[in-house]
Amino acid sequence: MLDIKRIRNNPDEAKEKLATRAIKPEQIDDVIALDEQRRDLLKQTEQLKAKRNTVSDAISVAKRNHEDADKQIAEMREVGADIKALDTKLAEVLDEFNDKMARLPNFPHDTDPVGPDENYSREDRKVGAIPHFDFEPKAHWDIGEDLGILDFKRAAKVSGARFVYYMGMGAKLERAVYNFMLDQHEEEGYEEVIPPYMVNSASMYGTGQFPKFKEDVFQIQDQDLTLIPTAEVPLTNYYRDEVLDEAQLPVYVTALSPSFRSEAGSAGRDTRGLIRMHQFNKVEMVKYVKPEESYKELEKMTGNAENILQKLGLPYHVITLATGDMSFTAAETHDLEVWIPHQETYREISSCSNCEDFQARRAQIRYRDADGKVHLVHTLNGSGLAVGRTVAAILENYQNEDGSVTIPDVLVPYMHGVTKITKENAHAKHVED
RNA sequence: GGAGAGUUGGCAGAGUGGUAAUGCAACGGACUCGAAAUCCGUCGAACCCGUUUAUAGCGGGCGCGCAGGUUCAAAUCCUGUACUCUCCUCCA
Incomplete structure (x- = not known):
């Protein structure tokens, strides 16, 4: 607001x-x-x-x-x-x-590139070398299905399009990725949270999803509950209608959660693979900060997300979104886009935004300064990172000619020592009693 | 799911139709070398409108979980609703 x-x-x-x-x-x-x-x-x-x-x-x-x-x-x-x-x-x-x-979106920051769509966004930096393959790199859905670690067919039977089963080493890789992310963010000062995955309308309104974007979410029938489209909603509404002490700021929180999106209007886009799902895991970061610090904090948060990609050895670039391409609540957004070899392009894997006081005004999140005066906080949110897309990026960037996938070094401990996913180790072995 | 009780300022807690007691905390002052204690004073934070250069001051509105209703007048009566607690039932 x-x-x-x-x-x-x-x-x-x-x-x-x-x-x-x-x-x-x-x-x-x-x-x-x-x-x-x-x-x-x-x-x-x-x-x-x-x-x-x-x-x-x-x-x-x-x-x-x-x-x-x-x-x-x-x-x-x-x-x-x-x-x-x-x-x-x-x-x-x-x-x-x-x-x-x-229904009025936030004011863009003066430094944002001006333009109606993504073509006007500004590339700030490229990080990491784009991998060169001596063979034709496969799409992650083919890698996953060939190894038997992703099952889209049965997910379609059981649920429908845009759902997936992760099997065996696939499930383990997903778990390794988000555990690694949570541990990293914890080291960077974020408190880990497990929030509710369903929220009421007041919360959806508070973070700006409602009233304008109701068609993008899944709602529970006959109840005032919506499946969260991002953990940003429960994390940012945590302090809704509260006045914090200045000394509490800044507040850093992080959460792994599923995100549920109806993807209305995306028919035909990214119909295969893990890129666009009705349900996907995401590790989210949220900050409550003093107004004068919010842009410094945005850069730090973007750095936290970049850190994950760097440690995973995934090439990416950082862009600052054009005014017309930003989400409703953002004043400034840095998107991280990871290299997807099969598509030979960068795809969004994180979005870090400074909402300034836009959400705080809607949600009435304030703090009291030393003089006893009350001010709106600034809120920030960022993905660090979208887990499914990270798994897709790992499968593609770390694929080998024989169809196996090498595990990035930082994830090996999280995989209990497994360094490579192969057809042979992809699934559980029967254990004799 | 069934039954009951509750929701009042930062906290505790009165108030059943005439416009929010009291205590604690907080803040200002006195005393003190300073602090504590004590005494005096202020005090429903926030919000909205008007006046204003002003986030100062002043005036008004609002304000008893929320939304309606009855009334000249509602914390108080009525209806709906949310949440909390207790008991029963069920349940990972």
Whole structure:
């Protein structure tokens, strides 16, 4: 949620900034007009309420002295009716105002590249050498199915498209990857959390998924529960409607969780493999910080995600998203894209965003400074990393000509010493009693 | 799933129709070399509107889980709802 006072005082600034995010100037004029209506009605009803309060006092005194108050009561009956009418109108205006405000995206940061889509994003750096293969590299779904560690067919039978079973060493690799990530982030100062995987609408609203992106999620029928599309939602709403002490900041938390996404509107894209699933694991990082530190913290968080890729030896590049390509709540976003050999391209594997006070205003997450004054915190979130896509990247970048996959060194301890996944070791052996 | 109880300021806790007691904590001051204790004073944080250069001050609104309703007037009465706790049932 943007600050209406800032929009009211600088409408041109708001129009200019949001124009880069596909918001028409009329939408700004709309909210300003509604805001004016709202304040006008508020003034009227508050004047009447002030009158009601003073006259009610008089009535109360009169009654106590057993004097007649019928005249005032009759007068107040009318005032009461007027208040009710005004309040009804005010509620309507307020609803519309809130709805329109809730659909305006965050202001982009001044340094963000301006442009309508990903073609305008800025590449900040490339890290790691792109691997060269003496053979035709296979797609990760072929590697996985040939080794028998990924089973898309049976997942389709049991659940549907965009689901997968990880089998044997595949499951173990997934587990190794996220355990490694959690351990790394813990070393970097993040507290590990296991959050709820279903949240209520207020939480979805707080982090900005609702009201605009309801079609992107899975909701439980007849209950106010939504399967989380990212752990960002439960992690950021943890302090919803709270005032923190300045001394508590910054707060760093991390969580492994499944993420559930309906992928409405993605029909036909990435139909094979682990890239785009209805359910995938992700290790998420969230920070609550003081406003003046949020951009420094964003760089640190991006570094935390990069650290994972570097230790895994996966080539990637970092881009700063163009204004038109950023998510709704972000003021600035760095995407990490990992090299996928079979597609000969970089694919998103992490997205680290500074939401500034946009989520904090919606979710009312604040802190009290040394002078006792209350301010909104800044919130950041980043994937560190999407686990399924990391497994896909490992399978492809570490594949061998014989169909086996070498395990990156840092994961070997997490694989209990296994250095390579082969057809021979991919599955459980029968154990004689 | 069944039955009951509860939700009031940072915390504890009164208040069953006339507009939020009290205690603790906190803050300011006095005393003190300083602190503690004591005494005096302030105090529902936050939010909204108006006035304003102002995040100062002042005025008003709001404010008793949330949303409605009844009433001249609601913490108090009514309806719905969320959450917490206890017991029963069930359950990994």
